[in-house]
Amino acid sequence: MSKSLFARNPSVLIFLACLALFTLGVTALSEALGTGLISTSFVKTLGKTLCLCLIAIAMDLVWGYTGILSLGHFAFFGLGGYMIGMWLMYERTRDIIVTSMANNDIPPTPQEVTDAIGNQIFGVVGSSDFPVIWAFSHSLTLQLVLVVAVPGLLALVFGWLAFRSRVTGVYLSILTQAMTLALALFLFQNDSGLRGNNGLSGLQNLPGLDAVPQATVSLWFLWASALALGLGYLFAAWVVSGKFGSVLRGIRDDEARVRFLGYSVETYKLFIFTVTAIIAGIAGALYYPQAGIINPAEIAPIASIYLAVWVAIGGRGRLYGAVIGAAFVSLVSTWFTGGQVPSIPLGFYTIDWVDWWLVLLGLSFVLVTLFAPRGIGGLFDYWTNGRPPNRHGQDLGPGAGALQEKEADA
Amino acid sequence: MRVLLAALAAILFLSPTLQAQPTTVQEVLQAHGDAIAKGSRKSIGPAIDAIAASGLPQAQTVLETWQAKDMWQRKSDGLFFSAKEVAKKTYRLTDFDTGQTVGEFDKGDLRQLKPNSGVRALIGVALVQFQLSDPDPARRLDALTAIQRDPEPSHLAPLRASIDGETDPAIKIRKQQLETLLTIRFDSDDASRIAAIETISKDISLDTRATLNTLLATTRKAAPGAVPETENIAAVLKPGTEQLSAGDAYTLLADNGLAPALITDGEQRNILSANISGGKVSGVPVASLNTQAARDRAYAALVAEGKAVPRPTAEDITAALANHSFYDAYFEPSKPVTDAAAKALKSVEIRVAFNQTLDLALDGISLASIFFLAAIGLAITFGVMGVINMAHGEFIMMGAYTGYVVQQFIPNYTVSILVALPLAFAVTFAAGVAMERLVIRHLYNRPLETLLATFGISIALQQIAKNIFGTQARPLTAPEWLDGAWVLNDVVSISFIRIAIFALALIFLGVFLFIMRRTRLGLETRAVTQNPRMAASMGINPDRVNMLTFGLGSGIAGIAGVAIGLFAKVTSELGSDYIVQSFMTVVVGGVGNIWGTLAGAAMIGFLQKGIEWMNPSNTLAAQTYMIIFIIIFIQFRPRGIIALKGRAAGD
Amino acid sequence: MSTLLEVSGVSVTFDGFRAINNLSFQIGKAEMRAIIGPNGAGKTTFMDIVTGKTRPDEGRVIWGDKSVSLLKMSEAQIARAGVGRKFQRPTVFEDQSVFDNLLLALKKDRNPFSVLFYKRGPSDTEKVHTLAEQIGLTDHLPRKSGELSHGQKQWLEIGMLLAQEPQLLLVDEPAAGMTPEEREHTTSILVEAAKTRAVVVVEHDMEFVRRLNCKVTVLHEGSVLAEGSLDHVTSNQEVIDVYLGR
Known part of the structure; x- marks a missing residue:
């Protein structure tokens, strides 16, 4: 019965193939290297969507597989974005400052350059000194380490506190939401050191690569995002397919049983919480250079709830479900809010989708939760002829995050 | 009176022109006629004093007329009169002493006295004594307020x-x-x-x-050598301490000319830049001036050439600081007075601190009442039924908008609030029952799914409100009798709206306790909460009970919405502003217990006010710290302040 | 016979209600013991205390040759120390196959990293098959355990406990809701298990207890009322009073 990862999960290969085809397709149709059928801004949208799919996988690991409804993963996503944003902003500002100071009659001292950069970056919040947290912003390597370390450490500390006091279910959800809110409020302050509600901007410009057109940069990021998504998917599939996955699903459906089998449930939860936070951080670090700007509003609690919505609509507990959900909802959302959907005149009132899209999303979410807990991913079960066991309305376990009868695989 | 007499006597004694007690004010005016006519601020003093001190009943009128620029001098004899324009260029003169009209004169025969603002101010000061004794109490009060606003020795x-x-x-x-x-x-x-x-x-x-x-106002000073004994010293400062950094101390010296000024790096750069010749500064190539050390060398060369003044070195600065003393001196020269004042201020400050604590406590209570109002409905649905309702905040918002809509139809604010309260309850009760029937009923025992489904409803409701009412804030105006505040003293005050909200919170607590303990619904609710199957087998319809309980919780949210709308802006985001705090209140307090909710609201309210007080500039930081505190608090009391123990906790 | 578990002077109170009152109990290394008692006698709470789910207000719980206290350990640590527990209702991982359920329970390093990099060798597969044979579920190994019948789930859970290789097995009402044939099978599994380890069975059904043919402890109001063979305790007047409510 010892089969390879791919043999046990044929969906992994199918997914990777689809992802590769998609990336090649977009490249072939892009402005930079192809026919130009897809505009650069849409390439960026697609690249961002891939990042959202990656964080959706993280969410699926933590919620769909382990049963922890975290409403805080977008905070980790945002932190990853901030960490890479610091380097991008520092280096780019430095380039500009050095160029402009080259015209001075006396060449600038290093101190003068630093002061000028500080003034340029923090002028908007009425300061010119570099806060301590920017100490590493001059080094890409160190900031890349922080992309992983900062979300990971926050998740580790928060998770350790939360799990060791056995906060579970809804309580944990509310607590993670509170953490996200606290972080967002902290970042909103001007003296947080990250430019308050101005956030970090100009992130789409790669330092030292001004000559490279955005069309090409957008493709690079699309490739990087696709690569990260592919690796993330592989990693997640590997984690959930073995005995570790068994433990996670056990925790989701019946935490007490796992504990009485001798597994330290808290350690496992902490492990998966931290690992997914790191994945979220990486996804964020790839997302925000494509978005160009990051500000604290991005990590408001509502963003994390949307993340749960994507995973639920895609179908939790299956990795491709999370990807489909994130891609589908975020793209449809872009389409609707972009004003491209024709309004519906009702005679007495015209339904303008820019205004009514959120209503539609909210209600469709209620409907999915009520009537199609397997989400869009569940459609694949008709194809594979999988059918859930009839359990007379019983859930698969007593845990708050346990699968419902209708969610279970055959 | 004694003082006045003394002043009078002094003036009589000092004024050589006034040998005898004058009998008419005209005499006084004539005695100072030249000064009055000249109207110079420097020399007018004795004249005003003489008028004010004359003890004549007309003195006040004269001063007022003068101040109002209505006093005219007749050119023919130099007498002063009160004048009023009766026709163009024709003025009617009135004698000050008799009050009789003297006659009408052409403007050419008269000269208007136009006291400048300095003189008018002096007249004003002199007038104060009359106003302070004016028969009209309102004028006396005006005079007092004027003095209070701008007190002067006189x-x-x-x-x-x-x-x-x-x-x-x-x-x-x-x-x-x-x-x-x-x-x-x-x-x-x-x-x-x-x-x-x-x-x-x-x-x-x-x-x-x-x-x-x-x-007790002080000024910061520096002096060579020891602290001069002529000064009334508040504190002696040592440079390099927290009160006075070494840099500030040296700047103080430089500003007072006690030491050569510092030359900043920027100034140094400008001096260097001004001395560039042929790509070099004093022989140092410009291109190499990209370090501070190189610049210092070039500058030293400039100094040697006599083109720049030397920068004070670190030793210079240290020596200068050591050779001078720094101190805060009172403007007030008398030491006993400043000592007494400092002591009195300390005692006053202790009292102020006490009163501030009282004020803070009142603020805390009022914030706690708001949280309690916002959370009580949630405590019912979450605590009693175990149902997470993320749309609870939107029910609060619906209540507030109901109040707004009612005010569009009923212009009387008192009546409209009285109508809005039950109507808001009815609207949100209906919405709650509908939601329970359509959605939540199907998701009992699935708390996480409930959370997400109700979140879907929440964003839909929020967007619908935005589509109907727009994004701008809508006013929900409180009746007039709720305007204003209850002012205890200059430190402690609380607005009537907040008192009303506190009262409302108390009423809700009472109503809730009554419903749960004294009514059939309460009994059935408690039965269904504790053991739904047993309750069902005893003929209680759990469906109906759940429906009504949920409706009740939602209805209370609606009423809370009206109350919150009275002091906060009514927008579609009103609810989401309160939802996290409401959840915190319930979680911190302990689920399933109204007293827990009360304790949670009190704790969060007081905590938030307390943190805001410590860091008053920043409410965002206060909220951040509060949430962090709550996360840590949960570590020690995972089940809240008032926790159910044992099997009932559903372990 | 040396003592494996010694509980002495343990009391626990829930909101003023004394669920366990100065309870003392001990069991040897290869012994079968049945605990009986009316509802509310504290049988389940006793198990909760031994497995670390409930902390007693006072008393000692001493375990094994090294005489370590179980009171300071977490549930998972106690389970790793060798105490296996079966709940009243069958709790197996219904979303996973019988094979995976047993594999999860096999005595192995429980550290997340060794679990993450775990590769199943032939010896583990062999062990799982042996266990499946023992509990009579060999034919059902690839099935989702959620599809099993009630009795099969109970066996699977007992099988998972055996896979843990515990020194002490706590079994809560294993025969509830079983057909007579299934009870027969359950009895034989437990009797077999008790040959190499201590087994404590909490049971209501006297007929089932009689089949186990072991020493019986009667709990009442949180403390031990009588102890001895089934015949001995059933002839005890106090026990009769408590059971028949006179």
């Missing part, structure tokens, strides 16, 4: 003089208070000043504190 004597004759007790108290404050600031006798200071050391009003603070 006010002291007339104020003192007017106290004995004061008939209105309230005004008398105010006069005495003001007299004390003026004595402290302006009296020439230290002993009476100190005595006055001691009398106010229990008073926390803003005026008292302002007076004491003015008295």
Whole structure:
């Protein structure tokens, strides 16, 4: 019965193939290297969507597989974005400052350059000194380490506190939401050191690569995002397919049983919480250079709830479900809010989708939760002829995050 | 009166022109006729004093007329009259002493006295003594307020003089208070000043504190050698300490010309830049000036050439600092007075701190009531039924909008609020029941799915509200009798709306306890909560009970919405502003217990106010710290302040 | 016979209600013991205390040759120390196959990293098959355990406990809701298990207890009322009073 990862999960290969085809397709149709059928801004949208799919996988690991409804993963996503944003902003500002100071009659001292950069970056919040947290912003390597370390450490500390006091279910959800809110409020302050509600901007410009057109940069990021998504998917599939996955699903459906089998449930939860936070951080670090700007509003609690919505609509507990959900909802959302959907005149009132899209999303979410807990991913079960066991309305376990009868695989 | 007489006597004695007691004000005016006609601020003093001190009943009228630029001099004989324009270029003159009309004169025969603003101010000061004794109490109060706003040493004597004759007790108290404050600031006798200071050391009003603070105002000074003994020293400072950094100390020296000024790096750069010649500064190539060390070398070369002044070195600075003393000196020269004032201020500050604590506690109570109101509905649905309702905040918002809509139809604010409260309850009750029937019923025992489904409803409701009412804030106006505040003293006050919300919170607590303990619904709810199957087998319809309980919780949210709308702006995001705090309240308090909710609301309310007080500039930081505190609090009491124990906790 | 578990002077109170009152109990290394008692006698709470789910207000719980206290350990640590527990209702991982359920329970390093990099060798597969044979579920190994019948789930859970290789097995009402044939099978599994380890069975059904043919402890109001053979305790007047409510 010892089969390879791919043999046990044929969906992994199918997914990777689809992802590769998609990336090649977009490249072939892009402005930079192809026919130009897809505009650069849409390439960026697609690249961002891939990042959202990656964080959706993280969410699926933590919620769909382990049963922890975290409403805080977008905070980790945002932190990853901030960490890479610091380097991008520092280096780019430095380039500009050095160029402009080259015209001075006396060449600038290093101190003068630093002061000028500080003034340029923090002028908007009425300061010119570099806060301590920017100490590493001059080094890409160190900031890349922080992309992983900062979300990971926050998740580790928060998770350790939360799990060791056995906060579970809804309580944990509310607590993670509170953490996200606290972080967002902290970042909103001007003296947080990250430019308050101005956030970090100009992130789409790669330092030292001004000559490279955005069309090409957008493709690079699309490739990087696709690569990260592919690796993330592989990693997640590997984690959930073995005995570790068994433990996670056990925790989701019946935490007490796992504990009485001798597994330290808290350690496992902490492990998966931290690992997914790191994945979220990486996804964020790839997302925000494509978005160009990051500000604290991005990590408001509502963003994390949307993340749960994507995973639920895609179908939790299956990795491709999370990807489909994130891609589908975020793209449809872009389409609707972009004003491209024709309004519906009702005679007495015209339904303008820019205004009514959120209503539609909210209600469709209620409907999915009520009537199609397997989400869009569940459609694949008709194809594979999988059918859930009839359990007379019983859930698969007593845990708050346990699968419902209708969610279970055959 | 004694003082006034003394002043009078002094003036009589000092004025050589006034040999005898004048009988008419015209005599007085004529005695100072030249000065009055000249109208110079420097020389007018004796004239005004003479008029004011003449003791004649017309003096006030004369001064007022003069100040209003209505006093004219007749060119023919130099007499002064009150004039009124009766026709173009024709003025009717009235004699000050008799009050009789003298006749009508052409403008060419008259000369208008136009006192400048300085003179008018002096007249004003002189007038104060008359206003302070004016028969009209309102004018006396105006005079007091004017003095209070801008006190001057000259006010002291007339104020003192007017106290004995004061008939209105309230005004008398105010006069005495003001007299004390003026004595402290302006009296020439230290002993009476100190005595006055001691009398106010229990008073926390803003005026008292302002007076004491003015008295204790200091200026930072530096002097060569030891601290000069002529100064009234508040504190001696050492450079390089927290009170006075070494840099600031040196700047102080430089500003006072006690040491050569510092040359900043920027100034150095400008000097270097001004001395560039042929790509070099004093022989140092410009291109190499990209380090501070290189610049220092080039600058030193400039100094050697005599083109720049040397920068003070670190040793220079240290020596300069060592050779000077730094101190804060009081503007007030008298040490006993400043000592007494400092002591009094300390005692006042203790009282102020106590009152501030009281004020903070009132603020905390009012915030706690708001959280309690917002959370009580949630406590019912979450605590009693175990249902997470993320749309709870939107029910609060619906209540607030209901209040707004009612006000569009009923213009009387009192009536409209009375209509809005039950209507908001009805609207949100219906919405709650509908939601329970359509969605939540199918998701019992699935808390996480409930959370997400109700979140879907929440964003839909929020967007619908935005589509209907727009994004701008809508006013929900409180009735007039709720405007204003209950002011205890200058420190402690609380607005009536907040008192009303506190009362409302108490009423809700009572209603909730009544429903749960005294009604059939409460009994059935408790039965269904504890054991739904047993309850069902005893003929209780759990569906109906759940529906009604959920409706009740939602309805209360609606009423809370009206209350919150009265002081917060009504927008579609009103609910989401409160939802996290509401959840925190319930979680911190302990689920399933109304007293827990109360305790949670109290804790969060007081905590938030307390943190805001410590860091008053930043409510965002206060909220951040509060949430962090709650996360840590949950570590120690995972089930809240008032926790159910044992099997009932559903372990 | 040396003592494996010694509980002495343990009391626990829930909101003023004394669920366990100065309870003392001990069991040897290869012994079968049945605990009986009316509802509310504290049988389940006793198990909760031994497995670390409930902390007693006072008393000692001493375990094994090294005489370590179980009171300071977490549930998972106690389970790793060798105490296996079966709940009243069958709790197996219904979303996973019988094979995975047993594999999860096999005595192995429980550290997350060694679990993450775990590769199943032939010996583990062999062990799982042996266990499946023992509990009579060999034919059902690839099935989702959620599809099993009630009795099969109970066996699977007992099988998972055996896979843990515990020194002490706590079994809560294993025969509830079983057909007579299934009870027969359950009895034989437990009797077999008790040959190499201590087994404590909490049971209501006297007929089932009689089949186990072991020493019986009667709990009442949180403390031990009588102890001895089934015949001995059933002839005890106090026990009769408590059971028949006179």
